[in-house]
Amino acid sequence: MEGFWAVFSPVLRVWFTSLVVLIMLPAMFGISLGITETYMKILIKTLEWATHRIQRASRAEEILKHSASNGLIQRDNSSLEQEIEELRRNRPKSAERGDFTLSDVLYFTRKGIESIVEDDVTQRFTSEELVSWNLLTRSNNNFQYISLRLTVLWGVGVVVRYCILLPLRITLTAIGLSWLVIGTTMVGFLPNFRVKGWLSDLVHLMCYRICARGLSATIHYHNKQNRPKRGGICVANHTSPIDVVILANDGCYAMVGQVHGGLMGVLQRAMERSCPHIWFERAEMRDRHLVTQRLRDHVNDKTKLPILIFPEGTCINNTSVMMFKKGSFEIGGTISGPAGIYDPQFGDAFWNSSKYSMVSYLLRMMTSWAIVCNVWYLPPMAQKEGEDAVQFANRVKSTIAQQGGLVDLDWDGGLKRAKVKDSFKEQQQKKYSHMVVGDDSIENVTVGNADF
Amino acid sequence: MGLQGWRNVLALKTSKNNNRAAWQRAFPVPLSHSQITRLYSRFHSLDKGENGALSREDFQRIPELAINPLGDRIINAFFPEGEDQANFRGFMRTLAHFRPVEDNEKNKDLTSGEPLNSRTNKLLFAFRLYDLDRDDKISRDELLQVLRMMVGVNISDEQLGSIADRTIQEADTNGDMCISFSEFIKVLEKVDVEQKMSIRFLH
Numbered sequence: 001m002e003g004f005w006a007v008f009s010p011v012l013r014v015w016f017t018s019l020v021v022l023i024m025l026p027a028m029f030g031i032s033l034g035i036t037e038t039y040m041k042i043l044i045k046t047l048e049w050a051t052h053r054i055q056r057a058s059r060a061e062e063i064l065k066h067s068a069s070n071g072l073i074q075r076d077n078s079s080l081e082q083e084i085e086e087l088r089r090n091r092p093k094s095a096e097r098g099d100f101t102l103s104d105v106l107y108f109t110r111k112g113i114e115s116i117v118e119d120d121v122t123q124r125f126t127s128e129e130l131v132s133w134n135l136l137t138r139s140n141n142n143f144q145y146i147s148l149r150l151t152v153l154w155g156v157g158v159v160v161r162y163c164i165l166l167p168l169r170i171t172l173t174a175i176g177l178s179w180l181v182i183g184t185t186m187v188g189f190l191p192n193f194r195v196k197g198w199l200s201d202l203v204h205l206m207c208y209r210i211c212a213r214g215l216s217a218t219i220h221y222h223n224k225q226n227r228p229k230r231g232g233i234c235v236a237n238h239t240s241p242i243d244v245v246i247l248a249n250d251g252c253y254a255m256v257g258q259v260h261g262g263l264m265g266v267l268q269r270a271m272e273r274s275c276p277h278i279w280f281e282r283a284e285m286r287d288r289h290l291v292t293q294r295l296r297d298h299v300n301d302k303t304k305l306p307i308l309i310f311p312e313g314t315c316i317n318n319t320s321v322m323m324f325k326k327g328s329f330e331i332g333g334t335i336s337g338p339a340g341i342y343d344p345q346f347g348d349a350f351w352n353s354s355k356y357s358m359v360s361y362l363l364r365m366m367t368s369w370a371i372v373c374n375v376w377y378l379p380p381m382a383q384k385e386g387e388d389a390v391q392f393a394n395r396v397k398s399t400i401a402q403q404g405g406l407v408d409l410d411w412d413g414g415l416k417r418a419k420v421k422d423s424f425k426e427q428q429q430k431k432y433s434h435m436v437v438g439d440d441s442i443e444n445v446t447v448g449n450a451d452f
Numbered sequence: 453m454g455l456q457g458w459r460n461v462l463a464l465k466t467s468k469n470n471n472r473a474a475w476q477r478a479f480p481v482p483l484s485h486s487q488i489t490r491l492y493s494r495f496h497s498l499d500k501g502e503n504g505a506l507s508r509e510d511f512q513r514i515p516e517l518a519i520n521p522l523g524d525r526i527i528n529a530f531f532p533e534g535e536d537q538a539n540f541r542g543f544m545r546t547l548a549h550f551r552p553v554e555d556n557e558k559n560k561d562l563t564s565g566e567p568l569n570s571r572t573n574k575l576l577f578a579f580r581l582y583d584l585d586r587d588d589k590i591s592r593d594e595l596l597q598v599l600r601m602m603v604g605v606n607i608s609d610e611q612l613g614s615i616a617d618r619t620i621q622e623a624d625t626n627g628d629m630c631i632s633f634s635e636f637i638k639v640l641e642k643v644d645v646e647q648k649m650s651i652r653f654l655h
Contacts, residue, residue, distance in 0.1 A: 072491075072653065072654060074651075074652040074653075086648075087648060100619060101619075102582075102619065102623070102639050103639075103643045103648075105522060105578055105582070105598065105602075106645070109522065109578060109581065110550070110648060110649055110650075112517055112523060112526035113547065113550050113651060114651055115516035115517045117494060117651060119516045121514070122514055122515075123497075415515050420515040425519040425523075428520070428521055429602065429603055429606060432603060
């Protein structure tokens with residue numbers, strides 16, 4: 001046992017020193033030594049080779065077609081009225097006593113079966129399918145055994161990821177987080193000079209940078225001139241809890257969220273000491289006025305940091321942007337919005353919270369190749385005259401979706417867990433009834449507009 | 453994925469083209485390898501309980517299906533008499549009704565029994581949406597039920613009743629105040645059922 005430690009401790013010392021010099025110090029000051037770049041280049045070359053092998057082995061046309069459109073079936077976008085008109089085309093029209101044909105069911109049947117095979121919503125809550133395999137079995141849905149060389153490569157990849165990268169990353173994150181706690185506590189002791197704010201920003205930035213290195217995150221920021229200023233609100237699309245680290249790498253934000261216990265609670269309290277964030281008790285979250293009031297107070301104080309909010313309310317798998325809850329848009333002030341896109345080639349950042357717990361999610365993150373991310377800062381927007389919160393939210397959502405090349409969906413992200421509201425079904429029924437009896441004899445049924 | 457799931461995936465992945473005949477027998481749907489694999493992925497992603505079979509709740513979790521007025525009836529079609537679970541084979545069998553009719557199949561000799569996606573079988577699928585008690589007749593009540601599902605609360609009972617009466621009157625040829633399957637076929641003879649009840653795969 002003694003001998004083991006004698007050998008082990010110099011190794012440990014070398015390990016730590018190299019870690020500090022090569023990774024931590026540059027990270028803290030925001031300089032890059034080029035190690036990550038070389039790593040990424042090697043990774044890309046290897047993956048390209050792997051893809052090449054796969055394409056050679058199986059029929060190349062199948063994969064090419066797959067990449068052209070990720071949809072499984074062809075879907076018409078024609079409306080209910082159009083389709084039913086077509087179905088009825090060949091029948092003589094009789095206006096008395098309603099116009100109904102037995103063939104009307106065919107429309108609903110086909111729509112139903114199409115949605116069973118492929119629908120817009122449930123596929124957003126599972127990880128995106130990759131076109132070519134990236135040597136991680138977790139993203140291996142449709143790929144078969146190809147050759148021995150590929151399997152060996154995969155095996156090497158496993159060793160590299162679990163035995164080299166994982167301990168490295170865990171160490172870095174641990175250092176980063178403890179530095180966050182220590183640093184913010186120290187800054188918290190200082191009296192309220194301007195220096196405090198500057199120091200607090202510095203501490204936060206350093207820690208987030210170390211954490212980002214801890215995930216091997218490569219982030220490209222675009223349009224830095226649009227970075228949010230103090231006293232505003234920042235909205236972004238949400239793919240995983242790591243979004244916070246990604247965005248905070250480039251600027252300081254005030255976080256909004258629930259008070260947690262455990263490790264998260266320690267972090268939250270530490271951060272609160274050096275600069276004001278907004279943490280809510282669980283009971284307070286239900287009182288919307290209270291929430292809005294606190295957010296509004298924070299925003300109106302121009303010395304405070306911009307608030308970071310994710311209006312989708314849940315993690316979406318980065319192929320689309322779902323409905324933005326209007327609450328964040330009622331506060332007033334200018335909204336700026338970064339749009340963040342992950343490149344799934346190197347690691348799938350989506351957190352399926354109903355399937356994986358936080359810890360297993362972090363482990364998966366740390367054993368991926370890397371997280372590659374692009375962040376575009378969008379120019380700030382303000383609510384226009386005569387535009388209500390919902391329309392404003394939709395406008396911001398479309399801008400973010402467009403910038404990131406994501407699909408803009410109107411469905412509520414809450415459908416991940418909750419059932420869809422009946423009012424949508426009632427809308428369809430109403431439309432169909434118009435077709436059966438014509439407009440004037442419909443009894444006016446109040447279908448309350450879904451309260452988001 | 454559970455162990456059974458992995459076994460199935462493995463079976464899918466190791467089957468080569470010369471095993472297609474075996475596939476055709478098990479799944480009477482001549483789809484390509486990648487299409488079957490993707491449908492299996494879809495089946496698996498709907499199967500939240502991970503037990504290799506879908507329940508009615510699994511289907512109802514699809515929002516577009518939940519807001520479809522005929523959603524419940526369509527879901528019913530996947531569950532044969534008295535069963536609560538639909539396995540992949542049953543899933544594919546039901547979906548097979550919606551395969552487009554290929555041109556070279558239209559004139560095929562049907563001695564081996566009609567394929568599931570023939571015009572008659574597609575019409576039978578639609579007929580069974582109405583005929584809940586499977587007595588091969590659509591009664592006035594069954595017709596009213598389906599009508600009520602489709603229009604919701606927007607039309608009064610009397611109006612709906614008269615619509616149902618008129619529909620039965622027009623279709624009924626043997627005077628039994630019900631619509632039999634052959635009468636149903638006659639009413640829909642001019643409708644392009646092959647096109648309207650088909651799903652086209654993109655690749």
